[in-house]
Amino acid sequence: MQTKILLDESEMPTQWYNVTADMPNRPPPPLGPDGKPVTPEMMGMIFPPDILQQEMSTERWIDIPDEVRQILSLWRPSPLYRAHRLEQALATPAKIYYKYEGVSPAGSHKPNSAVPQAYYNKKAGIKRLTTETGAGQWGSSIAFAGQMFGLEVEVYMVKVSYHQKPFRRSMMETWGAQVFASPSDRTASGRKILAQDPDSPGSLGIAISEAVELAMQDPHTNYSLGSVLNHVCLHQTIIGLEAKKQFAKAGDYPDVVIGCCGGGSNFAGTAFPFLADKAAGKALRLLAMEPSSCPTLTRGHFAYDYGDVAGLTPMMMQYTLGHDFTPPGIHAGGLRYHGDSSQLSQLVHDKIIEARSVNQLDTFRAGVTFAQAEGIIPAPESNHAIRGAIEEALRCKEEGKQETIFFTLSGHGHFDMTSYDRFFAGELEDYPYPQSAIEAALKHLPDPTKMG
């Protein structure tokens, strides 16, 4: 009874898959403050040429540089598991498989994009990367990737997380990054906030402003983003591409592909390569799982909106709850995002991808069931995908169907044990659907037709 389906390094994909090539409706372009499409020159102030090209590309396949594959080989290809013990625990006729991305040094799928981003910036002569981080997953990943290519890395970490999550900070420092509590006195944006409120706990919106400001000012400094954008989703497709090779080895193929979804890069990386088969006529379902307290794809508006709270980024067409909506404090920090990838949003809008929302407590119940069956303790974000897989497995049981269910376990929970502690102590709660906050935020959606 085989548990893991492995690939050798020689079997690692040599190209990423660009879903744009197979989309029946491509997302409309990002718009600048004047309501007109953003120019490459504007984007070029903070991104290197290769990244820009990938962001706009309509080519189906894009080569993965050897230098990137060499670093990815420190943990990739990641294992595909058959969850025999979870199937037994659920007494389901379904076959459950999961791809485990927690094997990366940073403990999640995030380095899949951090590594190529660092590489392309190094290639463009950039000396330093700036980025923001909340819980620390992305900051850790870019710290690791920067170290691999000899780039300086400055991470602006939301102040409240900086103090609450010192271990993620030590991790970044171990990889040589400088970590600053945001708002900091190193930027005009930070100083402005501190002047108004010296005790500001910070926010992702403020941290983005600080990181982007520094990248705009210095030609040797660029900015790096960990989700949402097309090039990030592209880099993550290595997950699904490997999985397809592994399924071929196992002589199986999924009926349902499941991932958790915040900004969308983990889900995109898992599902887009399978979508190519769906586009070619294969019958399969693609299911994005999101928190019911931040139900972007299931309850948001499909509209142009900013990527950040302050409205500094270009406007992108997406499902959104309103850029100034602040999601409740669920422990799956990586899923607390008001919007979603443009590509993913368009595909949900076109009913090619399904979305489903789930309560916090149910995700933790699913995570503990999984840990007790399979051993690995999952990240709170990953618990959403597990919950989706369990729901599908129980449906199969009810319907007496032996379907093949596949999900990505996006990371381990080693830096999230506080949330399990609170779960066992009965201190975790389900938040009611934040209807009035979302309604209020949706009133602030920008109207590009009235700009410029």
Added chain:
Amino acid sequence: MQTKILLDESEMPTQWYNVTADMPNRPPPPLGPDGKPVTPEMMGMIFPPDILQQEMSTERWIDIPDEVRQILSLWRPSPLYRAHRLEQALATPAKIYYKYEGVSPAGSHKPNSAVPQAYYNKKAGIKRLTTETGAGQWGSSIAFAGQMFGLEVEVYMVKVSYHQKPFRRSMMETWGAQVFASPSDRTASGRKILAQDPDSPGSLGIAISEAVELAMQDPHTNYSLGSVLNHVCLHQTIIGLEAKKQFAKAGDYPDVVIGCCGGGSNFAGTAFPFLADKAAGKALRLLAMEPSSCPTLTRGHFAYDYGDVAGLTPMMMQYTLGHDFTPPGIHAGGLRYHGDSSQLSQLVHDKIIEARSVNQLDTFRAGVTFAQAEGIIPAPESNHAIRGAIEEALRCKEEGKQETIFFTLSGHGHFDMTSYDRFFAGELEDYPYPQSAIEAALKHLPDPTKMG
């Protein structure tokens, strides 16, 4: 340029290697409080028959049950890495390989023995396992293993660690174990200590007493130990046996085999299978790395001593610093042990295995060098092995030799980031050799000839 040498599950070893078969001098038997060899009946009160048999066996090969291999396959075979980037960072002509045991659910090599121990106890009709844990590595592993076979697990966790390391506790609870701060009011041993000192911070010695007491009282409860004993070293040989297959695949073979050493099970598991080749005439060195503040193999006496502080266990022939020696508070908690495995001690005494001690700060410097080159952030214990590998690689550079260096990276440091934090803050210290404390403790060595 290949980074990882992988084995399929079908290539996992089917037998453990018992070094006793190849030892020129076998260790003398453990002795009871009367100074006479411990009887199987006495051991049978807390261990199941299969474990007892393995503890005494002189057979070279012992079958690994299929049920055990099935659980081990959740993470085994573990990867063998070629450390290309570390070699480059050191500019050494040496080739460096490491076996990574941090891929297990508990994050170290410990489940390699926890799983068979849980299996044999289940097979013997045992309902509940008790054990002690300090930093929590062993407690986590037995919690995980107990969950896999449906055994109840009670972990007695040193009270000061229970409060300082809540994440390891949450991990054990996630796998369904009950964790008690020791001293507890659940045992006579615990109550006695609490009566004397209600604020006792606890110690491993006290926690062992509590766990053993419960196992002695209830025929359905057994005790489980995570290092030192022959059967634990036996179970860990799967590390070295896999590594040998992986070296064969890579077309290479080590000149030096290195492991960190506390109670000895990680080092034994790494080195003993290679020792078989050395016994057959192969030229290679086996090097155990220990902390200079707890230099058991390099400065201890070779004598009979107890395994625990209170003197409740049988006396075993070993290198020891005295059972009542309390090592300084280095962060490598798993290496803070006054004694060592009997088998390993005998082999060091017979000059078949080398030992070397190293200061705490040098181990952390080595760990950060490793993390920046290879990505993985190591456990403080593992940093001792890394330091040994780096010393050997630099020697090769000086001597212009292209030797092959192999070490086991026994675990990741995800639950040890506080120690890295302190290292970067300049708060970690090197302890002077604790000469007077060791001299005092060595005066308390038991004299079996005067007992009974």
